Amino acid sequence: MQIQEQKQGDVMIVTIDDHLDTAAAPGFEQRLLGLIDAGERKVLVDCAPLEYVNSAGLKVFLLAAKKLEPLGGQLILCALAPSVMMIFEMIGFTRIMKIAPTRADALRAFGITSA
């Protein structure tokens, strides 16, 4: 799985690729939780390329959100495809995680307004 990281202000933007399944989840978990361990508190995962996610992948988002909350941080996801959004709704994640329509919306929610 290709994972790209990019810092904008104090927001760590992580872009994932199209398939987040049982094989890809451990690597993604290590990277995402590693960023939090390294001190990142505003974490934005850009899901635009994501087409398929199963429970192993969903668990990584839940772990990261749970880890950030008591640290005063936040996980925001953006740009979910309709099929992926349907899965997030089914599993009740839309109640406990902030999901923004676009990357710009997510950055604004973190207090960054860029041109």
Place this chain on the structure above:
Amino acid sequence: MHEGSISIRLAADVKEIERLNRLVRQFGELHDVPSRTLYAVNLALDELVTNVILYGYENPAGKEVLVRVDTIGSELIASVHDDAKAFDPLKAPPPDLHAPLEDRALGGLGIHLVRSLMDQVSYAREDGKNVLTIRKRIR
């Protein structure tokens, strides 16, 4: 949708899931199964087969899981057959979807997805095998 069936034998290895999903997609496309239905069935089969491979066997090496998919009338019926230890995943308590983030459990998400995506899910123990059957009506 056209009537037909496919049987797929998989080694008990999570690397096989990708092949399973590819075969089911090909079968579905040949039989005019709507892509939304295929997406749901593939995700449900992924969850069920992964569960068997990761938790069913003490040592999955050399074990096989059989998946059968049938299109009958306006319904897609798929079943997962394995000789792992007897286990009915439908007996697991559903996750509390209203719990706050700190209390949300990490387990039970997969089977909840299967139940939500399918119209009907049933378990049977037959001839020393677990048989999990899922049904999805084509709309």
